[in-house]
Each structure stands twice: as C-alpha cells, then as structure tokens.
Amino acid sequence: MATTVALLLWAASQAVAVDLKLCNKTITNGLLNQSINPHDSIFFFHEGKPMSEPGHLKLTIDGCHKMCPEADFGLYDDMWPRILTWLLPALLLVGNLHVARVGTVNRLFAMLHFMGDPIDSLWSLLTKAEVWNRFYAIALRATPRGPDYEASARALAAILSAFEELTNDMPSVNRELENLVNENGARLAKQDMDHILLEAAEELVDSRSNEVLRTCVVIINYLCSVLSALIPEIGGEQTSQPGGRIGTAMFLSWLVTIVMLSNTLSGFVSRRTCLRIMERYCRTLKGKKRDQHIFPNSPMLVSKIAWLTNRRRSSVADFIDAQPWTGSLYNFRPKKVLITGGQNDRSPFYLFMLSLAPVLIAATCALVLLWFTPTVGLDCRSLWVISCAFALILSPGLTWLIQLFFKGQVAWYLTVAKDTGLGIPILIVILCSSIGVFNTCTCWSGVFSRGAARAYITLDPLADRKYNAKHIYPAMVATCLGLQLVAYGLMFRIMRPGAKVFRPNEDTKMDIYRRVHGLHSPGSELNNTPSRDTGSGYSPWGRPRGSAASSEFGELLLPPPAMSPKSSPQRLSSISDSQISLQPVSPVDYFRLDDNNGRSESVSSFGGSPRTRLEQPLLGSSGPRY
Numbered sequence: 001m002a003t004t005v006a007l008l009l010w011a012a013s014q015a016v017a018v019d020l021k022l023c024n025k026t027i028t029n030g031l032l033n034q035s036i037n038p039h040d041s042i043f044f045f046h047e048g049k050p051m052s053e054p055g056h057l058k059l060t061i062d063g064c065h066k067m068c069p070e071a072d073f074g075l076y077d078d079m080w081p082r083i084l085t086w087l088l089p090a091l092l093l094v095g096n097l098h099v100a101r102v103g104t105v106n107r108l109f110a111m112l113h114f115m116g117d118p119i120d121s122l123w124s125l126l127t128k129a130e131v132w133n134r135f136y137a138i139a140l141r142a143t144p145r146g147p148d149y150e151a152s153a154r155a156l157a158a159i160l161s162a163f164e165e166l167t168n169d170m171p172s173v174n175r176e177l178e179n180l181v182n183e184n185g186a187r188l189a190k191q192d193m194d195h196i197l198l199e200a201a202e203e204l205v206d207s208r209s210n211e212v213l214r215t216c217v218v219i220i221n222y223l224c225s226v227l228s229a230l231i232p233e234i235g236g237e238q239t240s241q242p243g244g245r246i247g248t249a250m251f252l253s254w255l256v257t258i259v260m261l262s263n264t265l266s267g268f269v270s271r272r273t274c275l276r277i278m279e280r281y282c283r284t285l286k287g288k289k290r291d292q293h294i295f296p297n298s299p300m301l302v303s304k305i306a307w308l309t310n311r312r313r314s315s316v317a318d319f320i321d322a323q324p325w326t327g328s329l330y331n332f333r334p335k336k337v338l339i340t341g342g343q344n345d346r347s348p349f350y351l352f353m354l355s356l357a358p359v360l361i362a363a364t365c366a367l368v369l370l371w372f373t374p375t376v377g378l379d380c381r382s383l384w385v386i387s388c389a390f391a392l393i394l395s396p397g398l399t400w401l402i403q404l405f406f407k408g409q410v411a412w413y414l415t416v417a418k419d420t421g422l423g424i425p426i427l428i429v430i431l432c433s434s435i436g437v438f439n440t441c442t443c444w445s446g447v448f449s450r451g452a453a454r455a456y457i458t459l460d461p462l463a464d465r466k467y468n469a470k471h472i473y474p475a476m477v478a479t480c481l482g483l484q485l486v487a488y489g490l491m492f493r494i495m496r497p498g499a500k501v502f503r504p505n506e507d508t509k510m511d512i513y514r515r516v517h518g519l520h521s522p523g524s525e526l527n528n529t530p531s532r533d534t535g536s537g538y539s540p541w542g543r544p545r546g547s548a549a550s551s552e553f554g555e556l557l558l559p560p561p562a563m564s565p566k567s568s569p570q571r572l573s574s575i576s577d578s579q580i581s582l583q584p585v586s587p588v589d590y591f592r593l594d595d596n597n598g599r600s601e602s603v604s605s606f607g608g609s610p611r612t613r614l615e616q617p618l619l620g621s622s623g624p625r626y
Helices: 002-016 020-032 061-067 079-092 104-116 118-142 149-167 170-183 190-206 212-230 244-250 254-265 271-286 304-309 348-371 380-405 408-434 441-445 462-502 506-516
Strands: 590-594 600-604
Touching: 020 061, 061 441, 079 212, 079 244, 079 408, 104 118, 104 408, 118 149, 118 170, 118 254, 118 348, 118 380, 118 462, 149 170, 149 190, 149 271, 149 462, 149 506, 170 271, 190 271, 190 462, 190 506, 212 254, 212 462, 244 348, 244 380, 244 408, 244 462, 254 348, 254 462, 348 380, 348 462, 380 408, 380 441
Parallel strands: none
Antiparallel strands: 590 600
C-alpha cells in the first residue's frame, strides 16, 4: 500500500508541482498594478465573503492551477540544509542499531528488517528480554539460600540463557540441562560443578559487548540537532520556516526507541563465542576432550559432527550458517514460545502491544504536526504518513503468515524481501517529502479533510509558520520524543530482572572473577561459599564422597582421556537410578512449576544432586508456555 500511494503522489507532483513563494509574488504584483481583480474567481470565498487579505492570499484549487503553473517541480532551494538538519541525524541512528555479527549480507538484511518491520523487531527484542527474566526467576527458585544466593542464581540463569541463545527453543533447555547434569560423565562433585558453572557464566557475561555509551552519544547528537533546528538561539536562523519537514522527521522518531533497546540488550562479541563457551562447559561435565556437543534435544541446532555422522539429517543446515533464521538475530525471532517463569511473567500479547507503541506515537505526532502546517487540514503528506504507518502495522502480520507457511531459510529470505518492499519505499517517500516533491496545488489545499468546496491554498503563509515554530512545533516535538523515552522506559522496566544476568556492573563482575579464580575478596558476594552436607555417604550430586573427580582441597581433577564420539557417556556402575535419593535437603532446594494439565511438579535445584527422575523435567514441563 505504501508503495502504491508513493507512486501516485510522485506522479501527481511531477504533473502540477508549484512554487508558492513565486506565485504569491506574481499575484501580489498583479493586485498592486490592478491587472488582477480582488474579486476574481481565483480567490477563495467563504459564504460569499472574500478570505484573502494583503500579504495573506488564499486561492482555490482551480485558481492555483491557473495562476501558479511552474515546471520545475517545486523542489526547495534549501533542500540540502533540510536533509542535513532533520533527516540525516535520524538516519544515522540506523547505523547504531545493534545487530549480531552474522556476516555482512545478513547484517544488512537484519537492518532491513528493523526498517521494514520495526514492530516485529521490537517484539523479538522484548521476547529475548523476557526469556532472560523467566530463566532468572527459575534460577532464583532453584538456587539454595546462602551468602552467594543471588550470584549463583545469576550464574545458573546465564547458563540457561546461553542454551536458549544457541537453540532459540526455550522449552528444550529443560531437556538439555537435565540430560547433561544427570549424565555427569566426568564424575564431578558438587563443588567442582558449581565452580565450572560459575566459570562458564563469568566468561559468558564478559563476552558480551556494551555499546550503551556510544548509543547515548548518538541519541544526544540527534536531540541537539532537533533543538538547534527549532530554537534559533541555539542553531541560528533557518533558511526557511519549518513546517512539514518536522512532521516528516518525527515519523522516524521510533528509531530512538529501537536503537536504545537493541543496544541495551547488546549481544556477544562473536556468535562463535557463546558456542565455544557452552561446548567447553558441556565437554567438561561429560568428561570429553573435544568440542562435539550437539545439543540433541534442540530441534533447530545441529553441528557438523551430526551432519557427518548421520546422512539422514544432511538437509539440516549447520548452526553457524543457520543463525539468521534460528533466532541469533535478536530482532528476528521466529519462535516466541515461552515457558512459565514466575508470577511476574509478561504475556506475549503485552509485549506485542508495547512493541506497537513507538510506531503509533511516531505516526500520531507526525499527523498532528502536518495537520497544523498551513494550509490546516489533511494534505498529501498526511496521506503518506497514514499509509506508511498502516504498512508498518501490517508488516508483523505478513511476517507471521510467512513463518506460518514457510520455515527456516526460505522464511528468512521471504521476510527480508517483504521488509525491502516496505522499508525502502518508505524511506524514498520521506526523502521526497523533505525536498519538496509534493508541492502541488492539491496537496497544499487540505482538500482531503475540507472537501473540494472549502479547500484553499494559502500563499507563502510566513506568519502562520513563525507562530507554529514558536508555539506548536516545539511542544509537539518535545511530546513526541518524550513519549518515545517513556516507551523505552517501560521496555527497560521489563528488562531489569533479566539484565542482572548479562548486564551486571563492573564491581559485580570483579567479585565473580575473584571467586572463580580463587582471588577471594573480603565482603564479596561470592566469598567463602559454605558446603552442604546431605548427611549420607554421597555428595549432593549423587556421587560417592571422596570420588576421583576432586581432591580433598577442592581442586578439579579432569577425567581420563576423552571417549570416542560413538562411545556412551561414563556413569558410575555402583549407583543406579533407584539409589539416587528423591528427598530434598531443604524445602528451598525445590521449586514448583505447573504442567500443561494444571499439576505441580517438585523439582530439585541445580545446586544439588540429580535427584529428579529421568522422566521428570528439571525446569518444569517443556511444552509451550506463555
């Protein structure tokens, strides 16, 4: 729709574009030398009364076509200052969108998805934040109370989130972690497993980029550009009084919210970093030397090892190649399925409605600004704002339909094609509007709201523009940008619990580092973790005390050389599943999650033995949750 409207408006502008300033000068001279009658039909009359005054002429649409035939298409003489002042700062925000490092072409495609489908992009970003929130809530309930309670919970949540980062399948994380912990091929004691978990979590947190400062500088630069354009005392006098260009620029104000949100979430410095850390973590627990963990319970993830050893799965893409369409791009998340985390869970519908807010705010503010731009009413610029806003609101529906009928790589490329067909024409229309392509008699008249009989064109309404620039435009721009910041604040409020997982402050990171590397810091949150005693002959992980996995000083002793890829994981033959205790050490070691049938299951914490039955999920039911 946006493309069709843009083409129609472009054709109309090329046919009858005018220069109102030159037309005003011509008619004023004609009135002064009496070559034009003040009561001529070219002037607009309301109920028989003339509405034109000296210096404030109003023409009918026919009068405009008759007296203002210009062939230069009416482009502004100061179109470059307009572009540099209003559009360029907004478009520079696009370059600061945080996109995962998935190759130049796919990064470009991801930016096209930001521009062509900002609502789905925001929805996907918020879903990723909600995943962190729910894993953190699960980890808080699963972690035993103690001096390092919150830090241990953050570490567990980081591991859970890393599994989800690689698989884009939140329910399968339950099966992955349960199988890994129950297997424990390296025969590690609890203290060793806790140390490995903390070490992996610390490395995951440190491997994420942080571009918030750079983003703040770009946002401040954008706000300063807007202020300098609106306030002459700051930026000096403009080459012409602002009007429609402000509404055009405010239509892109949703970029402020989406840029801040994408950089607040950030990402890993390399997409291979998370994979290497998690492969090392899984390898250590399994007692293997090679990075060949393939996450067998995750439907979207398979490594080259699986591809080479199983010809029946040769059609499945490698993980590295399949990242763009398996959720590694935070702004494109095909599966938005969530499992229950706690009472503070936000529903996908709430996240979707919040994702709508920035686009609706931008479109509404742009419409109001264009409405009050002389001639007051609905003009051509208002039409393209409405059509483009409708296209952006329709875009996530098209994305959903594509994902409904197509999967994987095909769905990704079709989505990019759809986003290109929407995003590029919208940018072209905005650019054309800013340089004066839509300066036609019909577009200036407000005919779409006034009707043909009451439509008129005000020639060079300098006084009205000066009044608006002083009273209306600053208030509307401040309101628009303020509402965008409020929308971001609501989104950030959602992210706050999960941000503790991957966005701790530097002091907390140093505490974790000292604890993991044996550099105990007095007063640290992770200092002197007390060991628990189950009161039996087995360690909290279900292994005999004094096993070969650790020394009496708690040092990690790695198992014998790695098994071959085809060999089964090592398990202690002296302990059968029936011998593993099913009784909790304390009530805080267990948390409860409702399954699909409304039942509640008792589940042991991660910081204890694999006391759950093999058929009992560690994190609750793995079915779809919302």
